[in-house]
């Protein structure tokens with residue numbers, strides 16, 4: 001057999017997103033250029049390409065945790081024939097597939113990668129937005145400018161899913177009195193498949209073709225159309241593929257119409273309560289925020305128009321349909337609660353808030369995590385491979401990190417910090433950053449509750465901290481505001497204006513277009529990760545986990561996952577209740593402890609106390625806040641109990 005061409009090897013790697021975590025960094029560095037069709041033949045050095053292909057093949061053929069565990073467990077074994085279907089409106093897997101806006105999507109992407117690593121049978125269902133989430137620029141006045149990329153599935157490593165005749169597989173979806181067709185694209189995520197529904201089909205009306213055009217764009221009508229495609233279309237697609245899921249996991253209420261479709265299928269002459277109980281035995285619901293974005297409502301009229309005709313025909317009359325969404329506007333959260341046999345929040349405090357807000361329903365917490373092999377930077381990774389082998393594996397306990405020498409962690413992290421400095425030089429050249437300074441990062445959505453402004457609320461105090469000639473400190477800010485969030489955009493503009501007016505533009509850098517690659521560089525290189533939400537609005541937060549995995553120390557409000565941790569001797573905390581009080585404490589922490597600890601050096605130049613805190617932070621986040629721990633909890637506390645109850 002002839003040796004495959006470099007191009008076909010690259011295609012193999014790219015066609016399998018396992019490459020994002022199972023392939024050496026130098027290959028990854030050469031891969032973005034391959035997104036442009038013109039550069040597809042770009043030369044990649046053959047030996048490293050061959051190694052990457054060998055690594056990927058090894059990854060895909062090595063027995064997994066699931067292979068072993070399922071031998072002894074009939075319930076687990078059952079997932080092989082009836083997998084978990086994981087529905088989400090966004091998936092953040094790679095910047096070249098911009099079908100995500102932020103935390104929810106990145107989490108969904110991390111979950112798929114972890115399921116692949118563990119070998120858990122799972123299939124992802126999402127939407128292919130032809131115009132992805134925007135890329136961000138700032139104009140001279142500090143206003144956010146948005147450019148919408150066009151996603152061309154034909155030139156990306158997405159496979160058009162064929163039907164038995166080899167034509168594009170399409171499913172038909174009831175939409176009011178109409179039917180809409182959707183096709184599907186398949187993306188290989190390691191061992192798993194993610195299917196993305198797309199209504200841009202020649203057979204659809206022009207206004208139907210654009211249903212899946214934009215992520216979170218358009219009006220309420222467009223949103224209900226998208227959610228019908230995701231929920232109802234997703235169930236129908238799985239059926240067309242011959243997949244009969246044991247569990248439908250609704251990752252946020254956007255996908256809750258899937259339960260209506262299952263209910264209609266199940267009814268078939270059965271009493272309603274019996275069919276409902278049956279459906280609840282197959283559905284899990286995860287709520288990701290208490291904010292309106294994740295707890296949508298539609299007017300009853302819209303629901304009536306879009307859903308009643310088809311469901312009435314199938315045995316769910318209008319009153320019953322509407323009552324599933326509550327008594328006021330039709331609530332996707334209430335629909336999800338009523339259709340799911342299990343519902344969970346994403347941290348312990350978030351579960352508390354959910355219980356207060358929806359006292360009629362039962363919520364348990366499963367705290368979020370991050371996919372450590374994605375987020376641990378190359379230098380820290382090499383150190384962990386040597387000093388804490390198994391750091392991303394089954395036996396990854398806090399004690400596994402006891403032997404990591406703090407001084408070496410410091411050195412490894414300094415190299416990653418140098419990479420971050422190069423990013424700043426490249427994209428924010430007016431910032432004159434010092435490789436030896438303490439680098440603080442605030443990077444997250446510019447939503448009001450995240451309170452970016454807290455950092456510069458006392459600009460004189462900030463200036464004194466940043467301008468100390470002996471102990472220099474610098475600040476990186478990154479994040480997007482939702483295009484429709486004028487308050488968030490104003491917060492960004494005001495913060496940057498305040499910093500400019502204070503003459504601090506050389507010590508504060510704004511990195512535009514916060515996305516996966518930027519987030520990876522920021523979390524790998526930051527010394528201090530700052531998290532300032534107003535309590536109790538941060539359901540979990542995950543960026544601090546990514547930074548912690550690399551040895552960044554945290555200065556955080558005690559909300560979401562951070563409130564589950566005893567931070568004494570590790571990081572620094574804020575109450576998250578009063579802006580003035582939090583700002584004062586933030587500066588106090590910096591002046592009294594954070595800056596002095598960072599600059600207190602041992603004879604070899606290592607900040608000993610700081611480096612020991614780095615080791616403890618990394619031990620904490622890697623052992624407790626990984627998607628590995630999280631997915632095991634989903635299996636043990638949500639998915640398998642559902643299946644067990646349904647069987648009984």
Ligand SMILES: *Cc1c(COP(=O)(O)O)cnc(C)c1O
Pocket residue numbers: 101102103104106443444445514515516519520540541542543544546
């Ligand atoms: C991790 C991540 C987020 C979510 O982080 P939060 O802590 O919830 O703000 C958002 N966007 C990107 C690009 C990320 O990598």
